[in-house]
Amino acid sequence: MMSDTHINAAGLDFQALNKKIRQTAGDIQIEGCCGQRYIGAGQSGRTITIHGTPGNALGAYMDGAVIVVRGNAQDAVGDTMNDGRIIVHGNAGDALGYGIRGGAIYIRGGAGYRTGIHMKEYQEKKPVIVVGGRAGSFLGEYMAGGLIIVLGIGAEGDVPVGNFTGTGMHGGAIYIRSSVQPTCLPAQVTLEEALPEDKRAIAAPVAEYAGLFGADADELLSGTFYLLRPNAKNPYHTLYAAHLR
Amino acid sequence: MxxxxxxxxxxxxxxxxxxxxxxxxxxxxxxxxxxxxxxxxxxxxxxxxxxxxxxxxxxxxxxxxxxxxxxxxxxxxxxxxxxxxxxxxxxxxxxxxVLLSSMGNPEPYPIYFDKLTLNASQVTNPSIDPLREPMETRIFLGAKPNAIERDENGKLKNNLPPQLKLTMPMMFAAMSYGAISYNAHESLARAAEELGVFYNTGEGGLHEDFYRYGKNTIVQVASGRFGVHKEYLNAGMAVEIKMGQGAKPGIGGHLPGAKIVADVSRTRMIPEGADAISPAPHHDIYSIEDLRQLVYSLKETTEYQKPVIVKIAAVHNVAAIASGIARSGADIIALDGFRGGTGAAPTRIRDCVGIPIELALAGVDTRLREEGIRDRVSIVASGGIRSSTDIFKAIALGADCVYLGTAALMALGCHLCRSCQAGKCNWGIATQTPELVKRLNPNIGYKRLVNLMRAWQHEIEEMMGGMGINSIEALKGNRLALRGVGLNEKELAILGVKHAGE
CATH class of the missing domain: 3.30.70.20 (Alpha-Beta Plaits)
Known part of the structure; x- marks a missing residue:
C-alpha cells in the first residue's frame, strides 16, 4: 500500500494549503490543521486525513473523496456534497450537510444548528447524515430527501434535537434515538415511533457508525427511535390563487 | 359571487x-x-x-x-x-x-429611464459617425487590480483576476430550465454564442446538451442548490450566487412538482414530481462574512478560474449591501430592480417590494466610488431594461453591463400575458408541455435574439457617436451624459444628474 503524503498545515493560509492539496496526488495526511477553510472542496477519488481542526466548508461540493477528521470540524461541513464520505472523530458546527445530494457524513459527537438543511436525493443518490450525540434546532429544515439519524449518545433521558425539526420538510426521513418524544415540531411532519421494519432502513448506517467509532450497533438499534417524515410531497400547492395580472 | x-x-x-x-x-x-x-x-x-x-x-x-x-x-x-x-x-x-403572478411589476411607478435625456456633441466636440469610425462596445467584467505589479526584473506581472469578455454590454438574465423550456434555453445559449455574450442557467442546473455552450454560460447557485456539483460549477465561465431577485426580494422560489418532468428532474437532480423549493434565504448566509465563505468555497472549487457574481434584489439599503458584497471577494455584483420578471411570485411582493433599478444603480455606483472600491467589482444592472436607450442610460448611471430577461423572452415570442405560473405558455417559452415547447423553434428563436441584440448594439454605437465618444468605457458612470426632465432635487441628487437646462 502506498503511504500517504504528509502536509504540514502550520502557517499556511487556506489558499496555500488547498493549492498544495490539489497539487499533491493520492492520499494525504494533513498535520497541524488549524481553521483552514474549504479543505477537500470539489475533490474526488482520494482520502484526506486531517489532524487538528479544519475550518468552515470542509468538503464543499465534494464529489467522491473521503475526509477523515481526527478532531472537531467547524461550520458548513459537506456543503452541497455530491458524493463521498466525511468522518469526524469529534463534533461538528452549524449548517452541516447543507444541500447534500449524495454520500455520507458521520459525526462521532454532536452537531450544531441547521444540520441537513435542504438535503435531497436523486435516483441512486441517497445521502446519509449520522450524528452520534445531539443536533441543534432546525434539523432537516426544507429536507427534500435522504436520511438523517441522530443517535443521542450522552443525551439519554432527554430529547437530543432542538426545536423546529423538519420545518418545511417535503422528502426524506429523520430518525431520532430518544426515550422522550420530540416536541415543538412543525405542521409539515408526521411523528411516529419507528417499528422494527422502519429500523431496517437505518441498520447499515448505524452499524457503520458503530464500526467507525467503536460503539455497539445492536445496543443502539435496540433503543427507541422516533421517525419524522413529511406529511406531503407538495406542501405548498394549495397556498396560491392564480392571478393573471 | x-x-x-x-x-x-x-x-x-x-x-x-x-x-x-x-x-x-x-x-x-x-x-x-x-x-x-x-x-x-x-x-x-x-x-x-x-x-x-x-x-x-x-x-x-x-x-x-x-x-x-x-x-x-x-x-x-x-x-x-x-x-x-x-x-x-x-x-x-x-x-x-395568496395571489400569484408572473413577469415584472406592471404598476404605474415612475420610470426614471424615461425622465433622463442624452447629450450630443455640437460644435466644440465633434460627433463620430459609427459607420465610418471604429466603435468599441466590447467590455470586460470582473475585479480590476488596484495597481500594476512588477517582478524582480521589472517586467509586468499579470495580476488580473479572471474576466468575462463580452462583445457588447448585454447578457441574458438568469432563467432556469423548468421556469422556461428547453427550446427557450437552446435559443438563448446559441444566441449568446453567436453574439459573444453570456446566458445564465438560473437555478435549475445545466442540461447535458448545453454543456457545449460553456464558453457563453454563467451557472447559478441559489439557496436550493439544484443541479449544483463540481462539473456544473466548472462548466461555465462564471458562477453566480443568487441572493435575491428583483421580482420577489426576500422570497424564495417554488417550482411546482407538476413542472418537474423527466428532463427537468435530471437537470435539477431531484425526483420527478417533487416540488423544487428554494428557501427564501441561504440558510448558511447570515452575514457578509458568511457570503464570503460561499464566494470562496466556489472559488476554491473552480480553482480561481471563474469570476463570482453575487446577484441581489434592489432594496432599500442596497448601497450598503453592495459595499459589503464588494468586500466579500465577489468579482461582479448583479443588481435586479423591482421591475424584473419572474416565472411566479406572490403578486403583493412583485408589485410592492424593492426599488427601481435606476435609483439603486446610481446609489450603489456612488457609494462604491466614495469608498474607493468601485474597481473591485463590475456592476450588472437588470430589472426592466426595455431598449438600447435604457442600456445606455444604465451604463451612464454606473453599470458595466445589463441583464436582459423580459426583452429576450419577447424576442422569442412572449406577449407579456403574465401567466407563466400556469405552465401553459402558448408561445412555448414558460412551459414544459412537449406540444407547446415545440412551437418555439430554436433555429428561429436564436436568430431573433441575435437580431434584437445587434440592433441595440448599433443604436448604442449611434448614441455614443453622437456624443463624440467611441467606447463603452468612456460612457461608464459618465453622468454628465444625462440630464433629468421633470425630476425633483432629491431624485436628481440620488441619480447624480443635473436637470435639463443646467
Whole structure:
C-alpha cells in the first residue's frame, strides 16, 4: 500500500494549503490543521486525513473523496456534497450537510444548528447524515430527501434535537434515538415511533457508525427511535390563487 | 359571487365573423381552451374567462379575424376601490389563496429611464459617425487590480483576476430550465454564442446538451442548490450566487412538482414530481462574512478560474449591501430592480417590494466610488431594461453591463400575458408541455435574439457617436451624459444628474 503524503498545515493560509492539496496526488495526511477553510472542496477519488481542526466548508461540493477528521470540524461541513464520505472523530458546527445530494457524513459527537438543511436525493443518490450525540434546532429544515439519524449518545433521558425539526420538510426521513418524544415540531411532519421494519432502513448506517467509532450497533438499534417524515410531497400547492395580472 | 363564478373577464376575444373562415387554428393553438368549434352552426365560439390575452390566436389567425379588447365591464367608478382591487378581494374571498403572478411589476411607478435625456456633441466636440469610425462596445467584467505589479526584473506581472469578455454590454438574465423550456434555453445559449455574450442557467442546473455552450454560460447557485456539483460549477465561465431577485426580494422560489418532468428532474437532480423549493434565504448566509465563505468555497472549487457574481434584489439599503458584497471577494455584483420578471411570485411582493433599478444603480455606483472600491467589482444592472436607450442610460448611471430577461423572452415570442405560473405558455417559452415547447423553434428563436441584440448594439454605437465618444468605457458612470426632465432635487441628487437646462 502506498503511504500517504504528509502536509504540514502550520502557517499556511487556506489558499496555500488547498493549492498544495490539489497539487499533491493520492492520499494525504494533513498535520497541524488549524481553521483552514474549504479543505477537500470539489475533490474526488482520494482520502484526506486531517489532524487538528479544519475550518468552515470542509468538503464543499465534494464529489467522491473521503475526509477523515481526527478532531472537531467547524461550520458548513459537506456543503452541497455530491458524493463521498466525511468522518469526524469529534463534533461538528452549524449548517452541516447543507444541500447534500449524495454520500455520507458521520459525526462521532454532536452537531450544531441547521444540520441537513435542504438535503435531497436523486435516483441512486441517497445521502446519509449520522450524528452520534445531539443536533441543534432546525434539523432537516426544507429536507427534500435522504436520511438523517441522530443517535443521542450522552443525551439519554432527554430529547437530543432542538426545536423546529423538519420545518418545511417535503422528502426524506429523520430518525431520532430518544426515550422522550420530540416536541415543538412543525405542521409539515408526521411523528411516529419507528417499528422494527422502519429500523431496517437505518441498520447499515448505524452499524457503520458503530464500526467507525467503536460503539455497539445492536445496543443502539435496540433503543427507541422516533421517525419524522413529511406529511406531503407538495406542501405548498394549495397556498396560491392564480392571478393573471 | 355570480352564476359564472369568479370575476368578470377583463378582456374579451373579439372575432370578426365576416373574416373568420372557421379554420379552427385558434382552437388548436389555445392551451387554455378559450376557443371552441360549434358544429351545429359551423362557427367558432370563445370563452373570455379562459383567455389570458397571450395573443397566440391573434398572431396565427390567417384572416386577421381576431383581436383581444378590454371587455369594458365596469363596476361603479371609484378611484379608491378600483376594478383591480375589487377583483382581487373577490378572488381571495373565493379561494383563500395568496395571489400569484408572473413577469415584472406592471404598476404605474415612475420610470426614471424615461425622465433622463442624452447629450450630443455640437460644435466644440465633434460627433463620430459609427459607420465610418471604429466603435468599441466590447467590455470586460470582473475585479480590476488596484495597481500594476512588477517582478524582480521589472517586467509586468499579470495580476488580473479572471474576466468575462463580452462583445457588447448585454447578457441574458438568469432563467432556469423548468421556469422556461428547453427550446427557450437552446435559443438563448446559441444566441449568446453567436453574439459573444453570456446566458445564465438560473437555478435549475445545466442540461447535458448545453454543456457545449460553456464558453457563453454563467451557472447559478441559489439557496436550493439544484443541479449544483463540481462539473456544473466548472462548466461555465462564471458562477453566480443568487441572493435575491428583483421580482420577489426576500422570497424564495417554488417550482411546482407538476413542472418537474423527466428532463427537468435530471437537470435539477431531484425526483420527478417533487416540488423544487428554494428557501427564501441561504440558510448558511447570515452575514457578509458568511457570503464570503460561499464566494470562496466556489472559488476554491473552480480553482480561481471563474469570476463570482453575487446577484441581489434592489432594496432599500442596497448601497450598503453592495459595499459589503464588494468586500466579500465577489468579482461582479448583479443588481435586479423591482421591475424584473419572474416565472411566479406572490403578486403583493412583485408589485410592492424593492426599488427601481435606476435609483439603486446610481446609489450603489456612488457609494462604491466614495469608498474607493468601485474597481473591485463590475456592476450588472437588470430589472426592466426595455431598449438600447435604457442600456445606455444604465451604463451612464454606473453599470458595466445589463441583464436582459423580459426583452429576450419577447424576442422569442412572449406577449407579456403574465401567466407563466400556469405552465401553459402558448408561445412555448414558460412551459414544459412537449406540444407547446415545440412551437418555439430554436433555429428561429436564436436568430431573433441575435437580431434584437445587434440592433441595440448599433443604436448604442449611434448614441455614443453622437456624443463624440467611441467606447463603452468612456460612457461608464459618465453622468454628465444625462440630464433629468421633470425630476425633483432629491431624485436628481440620488441619480447624480443635473436637470435639463443646467
Amino acid at each position: 355570480g352564476v359564472w363564478g369568479g370575476v368578470y373577464p377583463e378582456y374579451e376575444i373579439a372575432r370578426n365573423a365576416d373574416r373568420c373562415v372557421v379554420c379552427r387554428v385558434c382552437e388548436r393553438q389555445c392551451a387554455n381552451e378559450a376557443h371552441e368549434y360549434i358544429p351545429e352552426i359551423n362557427k367558432m365560439a370563445a370563452d373570455d374567462a379562459k383567455c389570458v390575452n397571450c395573443h397566440r390566436c391573434v398572431a396565427l389567425c390567417p384572416t386577421r379575424a381576431l383581436k383581444i379588447v378590454k371587455s369594458g365591464n365596469t363596476y361603479k367608478e371609484n378611484m379608491n376601490w378600483t376594478e383591480k382591487t375589487i377583483n382581487e378581494i373577490y378572488k381571495q374571498a373565493d379561494t383563500g389563496g
